Amino acid sequence: MKFNVATDYKTVSGEIILVGLFEKTRSLCGAAAVWDSALNGMIHRLISRGEVTGILNQTVPVVTDRHPGLRVLLVGLGKQEDVTLDRLRGACAAGARAVRERNGDRIGLPVDFIEHPAFPLPEKIRAYVEGVRLGLYRFRQFKTCHHDNSGHDPDVCTIYVGDLRHRLAVHTEVAKASSIADAVCLARDLVNMPANAATPSYLAAQARTLAKRWGLRCTVITPRGARQLGMNAFLSVARGSDEPPRFIVLEYRPRTMCRHRPIVLIGKAVTFDSGGISLKPSQDMDEMKTDMAGGAAVLATVQASAALKLPLHIVGIIPAAENLPSGHALKPGDVVTTMAGITVEIITTDAEGRLMLADALTYAQRYKPAALIDIATLTGGCIVALGNHATGLMGTDRALLHKIQQSADATGERVWELPLWQEYGELLKSDVADIKNAAGRPAGAITAGCFLKQFAGTTPWAHLDIAGTAWTKKALPYIPKGATGIGVRLLTHVLEHWDNK
Ligand code: BES
Ligand code: MN
Ligand code: ZN
Secondary structure, eight states: OEEEEESOGGGOOSEEEEEEEETTOSSOOHHHHHHHHHTTTHHHHHHHTTSOOOOTTOEEEEOOSSOTTOEEEEEEEEOGGGOOHHHHHHHHHHHHHHHHHTTOSEEEEETTSSOOTTSOHHHHHHHHHHHHHHHHOOOOTTOSOOOSSSOOOOOEEEEEOSSGGGHHHHHHHHHHHHHHHHHHHHHHHHHHSOTTTSOHHHHHHHHHHHHHHHTOEEEEEOHHHHHHHTOHHHHHHHTTOSSOOEEEEEEEOOSSOOOSOOEEEEEOEEEEEOOTTSOOOSTTGGGGGGGGHHHHHHHHHHHHHHHTTOSSOEEEEEEEEEEOOSTTSOOTTOEEEOTTSOEEEOSOTTOOHHHHHHHHHHHHGGGOOSEEEEEEOOOHHHHHHHTTSOEEEEESOHHHHHHHHHHHHHHSOOEEEOOOOHHHHGGGBOSSSSEESOOOSTTHHHHHHHHHHHHHTTSOEEEEEOTTTSEESSOBTTBOSEEOOTTHHHHHHHHHTOOOO
């Protein structure tokens, strides 16, 4: 979809204009007031007749005989005192989908779609663009028939800026928000893809394609290379599968010299997690194609960083493998030696993500990073703790954790911190090796975090457990059913606001 910026409503032609409406408002404000007078008080009449209430995400078309060419769509914003940027994103998504259902080709979005003193212009524009793009997302790569009566995608969205002086600022924000939305959609596509298509080799090929398109450096370590580096924990996960693992490194550097140490992002990419010999129950096992959502988020965030031309050196590391049982597979009771030299007793082959991340964290040390952030669909325990509404946050560096929390609040990709107290770490003691890879059900998300901590060394490190947030069974306001693309907006926000001391 293409975004335009126009300054004059007179240029309206064939658009369906989205106009936000608060619940139970007596006096209309912003675009609602403007279009009410253009429509001779039609919006007021609809409200007094009770045909429009402004209830959150309700969409109501307004038509009048007097202006047959004019198509306005009212979008409920809910109660004025409850409105947030995240709700605004959802309202724009609802509006855009309603345009699609009416087979509208063009969306018109007045800059004062919502008028609210708490939302500065740039944030508003981002919410508009992200809402429209993310709300219209759908995954149809594997459908051979597109005639499903769900409407065709509008191809243009014009943002109307009342004040000429804001034009440039709006342009800049629209471009940034589009880049970020592109990245989220890339992550969603990769996660929605079935595991027979999105294999470790496919992810590596994708990384190479991104490198070409965005001028990034891409290194793919094959099993041979990984063996030479001593990445036995990473390799052990892939042993049961015929799909060869790939250790992917995708690096972005700004054009101008950057003398700061890099920020390393690590994303778990288990392209399918059957559990291995410790086989998972078959119920919902198809959802385990999403076990590469961390890797997808990292690939997409590196792309967004390049598109935004961030003044930072960013290294994305994506260990990719498939976890299947076979005669070659890793077994419970086996001991593997990690790249760091720490030996790990395998209690369950279903705790595979941490094995791959352990070697990735060790490999990352060669960059002498300023910070390490890993993101992974790591534990069912995190879903037990936080459900589907928050990503688990753990780590060793207060300042880094604080940055992430602030970005979570700003983007609506919420996080909640879990403690990594030493007592939890002690649960990982093994009788035969240095540590074991699982410590039973209690505090599963935390013991996984404690496991990773041992490989992060002294580098400021944070861990995001997205097991509950990477996938949604039901559609959310700006997230259709399926892959959410979680982590991309959060990590990109962290990087955009990074402060190199
Ligand atoms: N990929 C899973 C975690 C997961 C579960 C992600 C549900 C998304 C939805 C991970 O590899 C796993 O199997 N974790 C186990 C570890 C346990 C055996 C120590 C878990 O959390 O149950
Ligand atoms: Mn597993
Ligand atoms: Zn897994």
